[in-house]
Amino acid sequence: xxxxxxxxxxxxxxxxxxxxxxxxxxxxxxxxxxxxxxxxxxxxxxxxxxxxxxxxxxxxxxxxxxxxxxxxxxxxxxxxxxxxxxxxxxxxxxxxxxxxxxxxxxxxxxxxxxxxxxxxxxxxxxxxxxxxxxxxxxxxxxxxxxxxxxxxxxxxxxxxxxxxxxxxxxxxxxxxxxxxxxxxxxxxxxxxxxxxxxxxxxxxxxxxxxxxxxxxxxxxxxxxxxxxxxxxxxxxxxxxxxxxxxxxxxxxxxxxxxxxxxxxxxxxxxxxxxxxxxxxxxxxxxxxxxxxxxxxxxxxxxxxxxxxxxxxxxxxxxxxxxxxxxxxxxxxxxxxxxxxxxxxxxxxxxxxxxxxxxxxxxxxxxxxxxxxxxxxxxxxxxx
Amino acid sequence: xxxxxxxxxxxxxxxxxxxxxxxxxxxxxxxxxxxxxxxxxxxxxxxxxxxxxxxxxxxxxxxxxxxxxxxxxxxxxxxxxxxxxxxxxxxxxxxxxxxxxxxxxxxxxxxxxxxxxxxxxxxxxxxxxxxxxxxxxxxxxxxxxxxxxxxxxxxxxxxxxxxxxxxxxxxxxxxxxxxxxxxxxxxxxxxxxxxxxxxxxxxxxxxxxxxxxxxxxxxxxxxxxxxxxxxxxxxxxxxxxxxxxxxxxxxxxxxxxxx
Ligand SMILES: Nc1ncnc2c1ncn2[C@@H]1O[C@H](COP(=O)(O)OP(=O)(O)OP(=O)(O)O)[C@@H](O)[C@H]1O
Ligand SMILES: [Mg+2]
Numbered sequence: 001x002x003x004x005x006x007x008x009x010x011x012x013x014x015x016x017x018x019x020x021x022x023x024x025x026x027x028x029x030x031x032x033x034x035x036x037x038x039x040x041x042x043x044x045x046x047x048x049x050x051x052x053x054x055x056x057x058x059x060x061x062x063x064x065x066x067x068x069x070x071x072x073x074x075x076x077x078x079x080x081x082x083x084x085x086x087x088x089x090x091x092x093x094x095x096x097x098x099x100x101x102x103x104x105x106x107x108x109x110x111x112x113x114x115x116x117x118x119x120x121x122x123x124x125x126x127x128x129x130x131x132x133x134x135x136x137x138x139x140x141x142x143x144x145x146x147x148x149x150x151x152x153x154x155x156x157x158x159x160x161x162x163x164x165x166x167x168x169x170x171x172x173x174x175x176x177x178x179x180x181x182x183x184x185x186x187x188x189x190x191x192x193x194x195x196x197x198x199x200x201x202x203x204x205x206x207x208x209x210x211x212x213x214x215x216x217x218x219x220x221x222x223x224x225x226x227x228x229x230x231x232x233x234x235x236x237x238x239x240x241x242x243x244x245x246x247x248x249x250x251x252x253x254x255x256x257x258x259x260x261x262x263x264x265x266x267x268x269x270x271x272x273x274x275x276x277x278x279x280x281x282x283x284x285x286x287x288x289x290x291x292x293x294x295x296x297x298x299x300x301x302x303x304x305x306x307x308x309x310x311x312x313x314x315x316x317x318x319x320x321x322x323x324x325x326x327x328x329x330x331x332x333x334x335x336x337x338x339x340x341x342x343x344x345x346x347x348x349x350x351x352x353x354x355x356x357x358x359x360x361x362x363x364x365x366x367x368x369x370x371x372x373x374x375x376x377x378x379x380x381x382x383x
Numbered sequence: 384x385x386x387x388x389x390x391x392x393x394x395x396x397x398x399x400x401x402x403x404x405x406x407x408x409x410x411x412x413x414x415x416x417x418x419x420x421x422x423x424x425x426x427x428x429x430x431x432x433x434x435x436x437x438x439x440x441x442x443x444x445x446x447x448x449x450x451x452x453x454x455x456x457x458x459x460x461x462x463x464x465x466x467x468x469x470x471x472x473x474x475x476x477x478x479x480x481x482x483x484x485x486x487x488x489x490x491x492x493x494x495x496x497x498x499x500x501x502x503x504x505x506x507x508x509x510x511x512x513x514x515x516x517x518x519x520x521x522x523x524x525x526x527x528x529x530x531x532x533x534x535x536x537x538x539x540x541x542x543x544x545x546x547x548x549x550x551x552x553x554x555x556x557x558x559x560x561x562x563x564x565x566x567x568x569x570x571x572x573x574x575x576x577x578x579x580x581x582x583x584x585x586x587x588x589x590x591x592x593x594x595x596x597x598x599x600x601x602x603x604x605x606x607x608x609x610x611x612x613x614x615x616x617x618x619x620x621x622x623x624x625x626x627x628x629x630x631x632x633x634x635x636x637x638x639x640x641x642x
Contacts, residue, residue: 249500
């Protein structure tokens, strides 16, 4: 097959994937009644099942390749933002889902790659948020502030490294739970950080561009949230690409070796502690950046946003999607973030819904919605 | 003048609570030698490997290897010094491919820099290709059909194949000393014979590979080892060529249960 034909094939496969996905998402986000939401969900399930059974889904994923998938994701995101350019509710939801995806990618590096549990995801998200609140008011450019959010979350996480390296499994999980609870209390009693009332934030501003303002572009009236959604999309794409590259490299392999058998890994020179530290730190940095952007978008943070339940929701997204599978992770994030918002009456039963959903998926599909796949070659034949 | 031995273990001891699993073992190994390690179940053979590779710190004694002191060394340092091993109960990463497992074995040859891995993707791909070639070459020696299944998960490979993959994982870093813990367990006599031939073939190609082999099958020990050490209750019972050892009355009593 010539290079040109391969490119056409990849583009075609990307379209086959992206068009139905975008349409379904559009329908889902536009649906105004519970009935319509249910209808779209049924359609999505049917489409997924059909795609799976006919092998079309598998073909499209393989044929698109990494570049194609990223492009499809980006185009689909752009199309949705454009379609809902005037609807702040939907745009906010979209941006929240994308930001949650970034945070989950951080957890993914920790738990799914290195096998280090983190039940304090919301706390690190909060560290990012508070960093944005404190530094955002100063003269620092907001791009730098966002990086600082990640850096600070990573630095705070390093407090946990010593106990985490000395424990495994349940014990390590417990340590992170304790830390998350502790941190929330810290925010609550710390008056200089607003105490239980929390802090207000100004919006994101990059190179004089204020993300909060509604504005006229290309003859359309865009809600300010459209720009946040675009920023979140860019961040999610960057995070996805980072994690993908990480996993399809010797780094990901070393993390796999650490997760699967520390003893054997050590016998082949893998510095187990170093890799766990690296994964935990990178993960927290991603969570922190996500937290910073989220806080700037929402304009307000309080300790109550960073509870243990929120941490659990993040972990349940990972389990739901299928530990170790990025596509599953993206789907699960969408479901968990967006579904409760679309089904207002069940909003109150959000955690109940999660519990039921997680239990159902774990009973019916113990490996999650999409199973982890073995790493394919990243040699030149595969590139 | 004889050259200095590659490995010197002196008075190596390891106890678990009251149980002395390895009791004052002193062993020397010359470069290129194949040493058989035999003894009844629970006599401390695996414990010796675990102490040698740094998994269990020695309670007493010391280890020197090619000019380095490895007493109390961590497993990673032992690997870097050029000692690799297989495990009695296979310890491959089942959900990873054969290639991935071998690449873990080649850990020290691979570039783990952030910049290299995340941004120099072409150079990374070339390194992956080179590693795949090395992996195929090794697998060709032990099990040619496996070379064609390089990117399949190990979980789908039969037990015998997995043992060979595990040996290849230990060999791909070109160690100076290979520790094999009952590599032929579960194999037929034929398969075992092939495995030993393949090991001898690898040693011919690598030149100076030394091997310590834990093995219950005496015919194998007789055929491939230069020398044997017999362990009983963690102590060295005797040492010598297989012919010497197998006629030793103490050994026959302890090990073969013969009078
Ligand atoms: N981690 C451990 N904790 C406690 N006891 C141990 C440990 N490892 C080994 N032992 C004990 O040390 C003794 C020697 O065990 P080892 O595994 O070295 O024997 P072996 O010669 O390899 O036997 P086999 O032929 O059955 O593999 C046994 O009594 C075993 O129960
Ligand atoms: Mg043993």
